[in-house]
Amino acid sequence: MHFAVIGSLARINGELDKSLLARLDTLYTVGFYSAALRCIDIIMLPVIALLDSALVRFFREGEKGIYHVLILTRKIIIIPLIFTLLGGLMLPIIANLLPLILGSSFNESATVLNWLIFLPSVFVLRYFVVWIAYATQHENLTTRIYLLAIFTNLGISINLVPKIGWRGTVIAIYSSEITMILFLIFSIWIAESSIKRKWF
Numbered sequence: 001m002h003f004a005v006i007g008s009l010a011r012i013n014g015e016l017d018k019s020l021l022a023r024l025d026t027l028y029t030v031g032f033y034s035a036a037l038r039c040i041d042i043i044m045l046p047v048i049a050l051l052d053s054a055l056v057r058f059f060r061e062g063e064k065g066i067y068h069v070l071i072l073t074r075k076i077i078i079i080p081l082i083f084t085l086l087g088g089l090m091l092p093i094i095a096n097l098l099p100l101i102l103g104s105s106f107n108e109s110a111t112v113l114n115w116l117i118f119l120p121s122v123f124v125l126r127y128f129v130v131w132i133a134y135a136t137q138h139e140n141l142t143t144r145i146y147l148l149a150i151f152t153n154l155g156i157s158i159n160l161v162p163k164i165g166w167r168g169t170v171i172a173i174y175s176s177e178i179t180m181i182l183f184l185i186f187s188i189w190i191a192e193s194s195i196k197r198k199w200f
């Protein structure tokens with residue numbers, strides 16, 4: 001049940017920005033904003049493939065305890081982080097090419113990409129923290145914190161998008177992702193600490 005709910009919440013959180021932007025700004029803004037996000041999707045494709053292929057290993061290590069999951073995370077996380085950091089740093093170069101490929105109406109997409117430089121790396125950190133939660137059987141925590149991230153995204157977007165347009169949406173995305181990472185790390189730490197206390 002938790003996996004089904006988490007999948008739905010992840011989809012909602014991922015699409016919320018465009019829906020709110022369409023409602024609070026213009027469809028033109030949604031167009032060039034969505035084009036910029038497709039570049040992020042391209043950077044993330046090989047990373048997601050790597051993470052999905054490693055998920056079984058996370059569950060195997062999770063049976064041995066969180067310490068083993070953290071060791072596996074340390075082994076795997078370096079390459080995706082380096083890849084996404086380099087990909088993010090390439091975004092300004094890609095930004096200059098977008099208007100040439102898609103047309104002059106997508107000039108604003110280049111500006112959006114300059115704001116999204118660190119987003120792929122933030123996504124990688126969030127994916128790993130969620131995988132750690134899965135492997136250590138803390139899906140219930142993940143469900144609650146996804147809800148918190150959605151409300152964070154929603155609240156910031158509603159307040160900022162009418163004032164500063166798509167920039168408010170970008171701030172909302174960063175905020176919801178960082179909120180999820182920090183709260184999930186803290187929640188897993190608390191949960192694992194309480195499990196250890198039960199054994200002693």
